[in-house]
Amino acid sequence: MAAATGEPSAFHAFERAGWESIPQAYQDAFGTLTTQAVGPLLDAARVGPGVRVLDVATGPGYVAAAAARRGAGVVGVDFSAAMLAEARRQHPSIEFQAGDAEALPFPDTTFDAVVMSFGLLHLGRPDQALAEAHRVLRPGGRIAFTVWARPEEAVAFGIVLRAVERHGRLDVPLPPGPPFFRFSDPAEASRVLVGLGFEAPEIMVVPQMWRLASGDALFEVMRDGTVRTAGILRAQTPEAQHAIRAEIREAVLPYRRGDGIELPMPAVLSSAVKP
Ligand SMILES: C[S@@+](CC[C@H](N)C(=O)[O-])C[C@H]1O[C@@H](n2cnc3c(N)ncnc32)[C@H](O)[C@@H]1O
Numbered sequence: 001m002a003a004a005t006g007e008p009s010a011f012h013a014f015e016r017a018g019w020e021s022i023p024q025a026y027q028d029a030f031g032t033l034t035t036q037a038v039g040p041l042l043d044a045a046r047v048g049p050g051v052r053v054l055d056v057a058t059g060p061g062y063v064a065a066a067a068a069r070r071g072a073g074v075v076g077v078d079f080s081a082a083m084l085a086e087a088r089r090q091h092p093s094i095e096f097q098a099g100d101a102e103a104l105p106f107p108d109t110t111f112d113a114v115v116m117s118f119g120l121l122h123l124g125r126p127d128q129a130l131a132e133a134h135r136v137l138r139p140g141g142r143i144a145f146t147v148w149a150r151p152e153e154a155v156a157f158g159i160v161l162r163a164v165e166r167h168g169r170l171d172v173p174l175p176p177g178p179p180f181f182r183f184s185d186p187a188e189a190s191r192v193l194v195g196l197g198f199e200a201p202e203i204m205v206v207p208q209m210w211r212l213a214s215g216d217a218l219f220e221v222m223r224d225g226t227v228r229t230a231g232i233l234r235a236q237t238p239e240a241q242h243a244i245r246a247e248i249r250e251a252v253l254p255y256r257r258g259d260g261i262e263l264p265m266p267a268v269l270s271s272a273v274k275p
Contacts, residue, residue: 010175012102012124018227019080019122027060027086029225034118036208037146037267038066044202044271045113045144047072054111054136056101056129057119061087064094067115077104101129109138116145118267121180122227130196137274143198144271147183149205154184155263156210157229159251160222160244164232167243172235180228189270198272206267213260215249 019026041063047053049071055064058076060083067074068091077099078084087096099105101116102125114133120126133143151158164170183189186203193201212218223233236244255261 009124009177011177014175014231015122015124015177015227016079018230019078020082022225022227022230023060023080023082023086025221025225026083029221030118031060031062033208033210033265034146034267035062035066037206037269038063038117040204040206040269041115041117041144041146042067042070044204044269045115045142047113047115051112052110053113053115054104054106054133056104056114056116056133057122058087058096059083059117059119061091061094061096063115063117064096065091068094072113075106077101102132103128104132104136106136108135109141110136112138112141114141114143116143118146118148120145120183121147124177126178126183127192127196130192130198134196134198134274139274141274142271143193143274144269145183146206146267146269148181149266149268150181150184153205154265155255156218156222156265159248159263160218160229160233163244163247163251164236164240167247168236168240170232172232174228174231174235177228183270184268186268186270189268193270193272197274199275201270201272203268203270206269208265208267210263210265211257211260212263215252215261216245218252218261218263219245219248 051072053067053072053074055076058078064074064076076096079100148154190201222229252261
């Protein structure tokens with residue numbers, strides 16, 4: 001696991017390089033999915049007209065755009081130049097800044113709300129990022145973030161990881177990072193938030209449904225539109241990749257609906273107040 005303090009890790013560099021190369025594949029794969037939790041995320045952070053919001057790990061700017069539509073004053077921040085270019089292209093009237101979630105480029109008490117949609121699980125030092133969110137929030141301001149539910153509930157991850165376990169290896173040589181599903185555990189999310197000085201943590205599950213064409217499409221979006229899961233898939237031998245793909249094809253059969261598949265992919269939404 002990455003250190004809690006100090007310099008950004010090899011994992012941080014690995015994530016950064018990964019995000020630089022997949023802005024289009026990420027949007028094609030996940031754009032219709034992560035946007036399903038945006039409304040509840042903004043509600044949890046009490047985002048409305050005139051609220052000053054920071055969208056951390058903004059990616060293509062989905063959350064920032066929704067906050068702006070609510071009449072909030074929003075800034076999106078991301079460490080990937082490619083993602084920022086995409087966000088600026090799609091939302092030219094919104095302010096996007098380059099910056100690291102673990103060292104936010106803003107003074108103390110700048111924002112009424114800090115939101116992070118599916119960003120925390122990609123950070124080498126998530127506790128440091130939450131501490132930064134606390135620092136830039138004004139007293140009474142709110143943090144809200146989403147992560148994937150555990151693979152037992154977020155079915156696409158369950159199917160892919162089980163297939164790798166059966167036919168390949170999960171212990172491939174990637175830079176070590178924090179556990180992907182750490183903040184899917186409500187007790188852990190509450191413990192960390194309270195430990196950093198937040199109050200009144202609330203954790204809820206937001207149902208989301210991922211519509212894809214097929215099991216092959218699931219294999220391909222995980223291989224081409226993610227960073228850590230893609231690293232695991234690409235590190236398998238060609239024979240193992242073949243067997244993993246076949247296993248995924250079988251495993252999605254119970255989720256066939258019409259001419260595609262529908263996979264439950266709930267989010268765990270945590271929020272809290274800075275006293
Ligand atoms: C899974 S995407 C989420 C994008 C968007 N928020 C959404 O909900 O679809 C993760 C984003 O986090 C960004 N990211 C990862 N680590 C970061 C860091 N340390 N600082 C800033 N951005 C980071 C990536 O560049 C990427 O755009």
